[in-house]
Amino acid sequence: MSESKRPSITVYTDGACKGNPGPGGWGVVLRSHSKEKQMFGGEPLTTNNRMEMTAVIEALSALKMPCHIHLFTDSKYVMQGVTEWLESWKARGWKTASKEPVKNVDLWQKIDELIQTHEITWHWVKGHNGHPGNELAEDRKSTRLNSSHSQQSRMPSSA
Numbered sequence: 001m002s003e004s005k006r007p008s009i010t011v012y013t014d015g016a017c018k019g020n021p022g023p024g025g026w027g028v029v030l031r032s033h034s035k036e037k038q039m040f041g042g043e044p045l046t047t048n049n050r051m052e053m054t055a056v057i058e059a060l061s062a063l064k065m066p067c068h069i070h071l072f073t074d075s076k077y078v079m080q081g082v083t084e085w086l087e088s089w090k091a092r093g094w095k096t097a098s099k100e101p102v103k104n105v106d107l108w109q110k111i112d113e114l115i116q117t118h119e120i121t122w123h124w125v126k127g128h129n130g131h132p133g134n135e136l137a138e139d140r141k142s143t144r145l146n147s148s149h150s151q152q153s154r155m156p157s158s159a
Contacts, residue, residue, distance in 0.1 A: 013027070
C-alpha cells in the first residue's frame with residue numbers, strides 16, 4: 001500500500017496495576033474519522049510497565065493494514081523506549097548500556113515488530129490531566145481493573 005493511501009488513525013493507550021506487581025489492566029481507544037473502537041484487558045499478576053506496553057501491542061495488533069498513526073501514551077517508559085532506547089538495545093543484542101538484559105524484552109521485541117508496519121508519531125501526555133482520549137483509555141483500563149472479566153476482555157466498536 002502506498003504511503004499516501006494509508007488510513008490515518010489516532011490511538012490512545014493506558015495501563016496500570018493495583019500493586020506493582022499485582023493485578024493489572026490495559027485500555028485502548030482507536031479512532032479513525034467517525035469510527036471508534038475501545039478495547040481492554042488485563043493480567044492477574046503483572047507490572048505497570050508491562051500493562052502500558054501491552055496496551056500499545058494490543059492497539060497495533062488490532063490494525064488490519066499499514067496506517068499513519070498518532071499514538072498517545074502517558075507512559076514515559078514506553079515513549080522513551082520506542083523513541084530513544086530501542087535501536088541501541090537491538091544493536092547491543094537486547095542489552096542496556098550497562099550490559100544488563102533489557103527488562104520486558106519479550107514485549108519490546110513485539111512492539112519493535114509491530115511498529116515496522118506503520119508510520120507512527122508518538123505523543124506523550126500527562127496522565128490524569130484531563131486529556132479526553134487519554135481519560136477514555138484510562139476508563140477502559142479501569143473497567144478491567146475493577147471487574148472480574150476474563151483475562152483478555154474487549155469492548156466492541158462503538159461505530
